[in-house]
Amino acid sequence: MIRATIGRLWQLVKPYWLTLIRPSTTISLGVLTAAGFAAGIMFWGGFNTALELTNTEKFCVSCHEMRDNVFAELKNTIHYTNRSGVRATCPDCHVPHNWTDKIARKMQASKEVWGKIFGTISTREKFLDMRLELAQHEWVRLKANNSLECRNCHGAGFMDITKQSARAAQMHSAFLFTGEKTCIDCHKGIAHNLPDMSKVPGWSTPVFQ
Amino acid sequence: MKTRALGTLAAVIVAGAMAIWMTAALAQNIGGTRGPTPLDQNAAQPPIPAEVNDDVRRGRAYPEQPPVIPHTIQNYEISLNANKCLTCHGRQFTQQSQAPMISVTHFMGRDDQVLATVSARRFFCTQCHVPQHDAKPLVENNFRDIDSLILTQTGVDPKQAVRRKP
Numbered sequence: 001m002i003r004a005t006i007g008r009l010w011q012l013v014k015p016y017w018l019t020l021i022r023p024s025t026t027i028s029l030g031v032l033t034a035a036g037f038a039a040g041i042m043f044w045g046g047f048n049t050a051l052e053l054t055n056t057e058k059f060c061v062s063c064h065e066m067r068d069n070v071f072a073e074l075k076n077t078i079h080y081t082n083r084s085g086v087r088a089t090c091p092d093c094h095v096p097h098n099w100t101d102k103i104a105r106k107m108q109a110s111k112e113v114w115g116k117i118f119g120t121i122s123t124r125e126k127f128l129d130m131r132l133e134l135a136q137h138e139w140v141r142l143k144a145n146n147s148l149e150c151r152n153c154h155g156a157g158f159m160d161i162t163k164q165s166a167r168a169a170q171m172h173s174a175f176l177f178t179g180e181k182t183c184i185d186c187h188k189g190i191a192h193n194l195p196d197m198s199k200v201p202g203w204s205t206p207v208f209q
Numbered sequence: 210m211k212t213r214a215l216g217t218l219a220a221v222i223v224a225g226a227m228a229i230w231m232t233a234a235l236a237q238n239i240g241g242t243r244g245p246t247p248l249d250q251n252a253a254q255p256p257i258p259a260e261v262n263d264d265v266r267r268g269r270a271y272p273e274q275p276p277v278i279p280h281t282i283q284n285y286e287i288s289l290n291a292n293k294c295l296t297c298h299g300r301q302f303t304q305q306s307q308a309p310m311i312s313v314t315h316f317m318g319r320d321d322q323v324l325a326t327v328s329a330r331r332f333f334c335t336q337c338h339v340p341q342h343d344a345k346p347l348v349e350n351n352f353r354d355i356d357s358l359i360l361t362q363t364g365v366d367p368k369q370a371v372r373r374k375p
Contacts, residue, residue: 078283166263166264189293194286194288194291196289207327207329207332
């Protein structure tokens with residue numbers, strides 16, 4: 001049965017395959033090369049354009065899951081509105097800027113497309129139930145790359161700790177500059193609300209009910 | 210009889226008019242904190258004063274006063290999910306953070322029974338503790354704490370007494 005199907009399929013593809021593997025008889029090698037080059041440019045350009053299109057805040061908030069939950073929360077924070085008006089958009093923090101890492105992250109994001117299609121977090125309740133897991137993905141990612149997306153803007157080497165509050169200066173000297181901790185270890189939930197932190201190290205303060 | 214009744218009526222009307230006029234006159238003199246701006250208009254907004262962020266502990270006006278917060282707490286989440294304050298001021302984190310530990314009274318239930326951890330009724334810090342702004346008081350404050358009152362009673366100049374150590 002299966003062999004018969006494959007055989008019928010092969011009969012369908014065979015003439016095209018035979019044309020493809022034979023050398024060209026009428027078109028010159030030069031035209032083929034030039035056309036291939038031009039098509040390559042167009043394909044690559046198109047690919048990158050499409051990639052960059054998915055790398056914008058506008059694209060992210062075009063889904064209600066992002067617009068009504070995390071984006072709404074971001075609006076109250078310093079990464080959205082502040083005295084100088086410099087702000088971070090979704091991909092600034094959530095997508096690596098480096099090309100190879102970016103492609104790797106985009107391939108991971110196919111899981112997010114799956115989630116969108118099957119409505120994994122299609123309601124507020126579903127989102128809140130998954131919030132800890134989703135946040136942990138980001139914490140693990142930022143911990144693994146030494147908070148690279150933070151450091152794309154906040155370089156430890158460029159911090160003037162005399163301009164920081166005494167508390168911040170002391171903490172950064174003791175933990176950040178020594179490399180003992182990375183940004184995300186302390187600065188969780190700075191751009192979005194936090195999930196249930198009762199089992200997260202450094203946060204777990206049991207409360208007597 | 211009729212004349213008396215009319216006279217009384219006139220007196221009442223005059224008294225009423227006087228009362229209304231006096232109230233109106235008084236109301237015009239009441240500045241209040243909103244200033245002389247009429248009620249149907251918006252006063253010019255004063256600039257928002259800077260938040261205190263120097264980490265220097267403020268004194269307490271009376272023993273039970275919840276200490277004020279000498280640093281900014283902008284976007285510090287205090288919710289059912291998380292309490293940012295306790296990540297420094299919680300008992301288990303004070304060695305690392307060098308922040309003052311929350312008072313042991315926060316480990317007591319409402320029947321003063323001592324609990325092992327923070328009591329749920331003390332969890333929402335900003336119900337009592339608040340950050341400060343470098344703002345001029347809108348009205349003068351003549352508050353004197355109990356120590357200075359006691360010292361005045363005993364005939365000691367409180368200003369002198371505060372400087373001297375007991």
